[in-house]
Amino acid sequence: MPSKVEALSKKDLQELKNMLLERKQAILRKMQQYYQESQEMETNIAQDAVDKAESSYTKEFLLSLTDAEREQLSQIQAALRRLEKGEYGICQSCGQPINKKRLKIIPWTSLCINCQEKKEKEEAEERELEREKEIL
Numbered sequence: 001m002p003s004k005v006e007a008l009s010k011k012d013l014q015e016l017k018n019m020l021l022e023r024k025q026a027i028l029r030k031m032q033q034y035y036q037e038s039q040e041m042e043t044n045i046a047q048d049a050v051d052k053a054e055s056s057y058t059k060e061f062l063l064s065l066t067d068a069e070r071e072q073l074s075q076i077q078a079a080l081r082r083l084e085k086g087e088y089g090i091c092q093s094c095g096q097p098i099n100k101k102r103l104k105i106i107p108w109t110s111l112c113i114n115c116q117e118k119k120e121k122e123e124a125e126e127r128e129l130e131r132e133k134e135i136l
Ligand SMILES: [Zn+2]
Pocket: 091, 092, 093, 094, 095, 096, 111, 112, 113, 114, 115, 116
């Protein structure tokens, strides 16, 4: 079955690689900032026990942001590895090429739009099931 998806040129790959590296740097900078802020908060918590509850709430919020970004960072690193191996732009689920436009919006994606939608649908269904369990 020949694919009609336009192949990625060297120029495209270079462009996508730059996007990945830029995003990676931005996340690393942010993570460093969060880390410093949470360290500072730690100090404040020790100094002021009254504000403890509020501070740990803020701290958790910052750390949860970091988690989401850490997740993206690992996706970026995996994408860079695929670039090196020449496997970039191939859906990790169905093996079909990922649309170029999609890659230029989310260069770290490892799934084509069909597989992504399928995955999101499954996750939404799982969340729905979890909620039902909670109600019961
Ligand atoms: Zn796919």
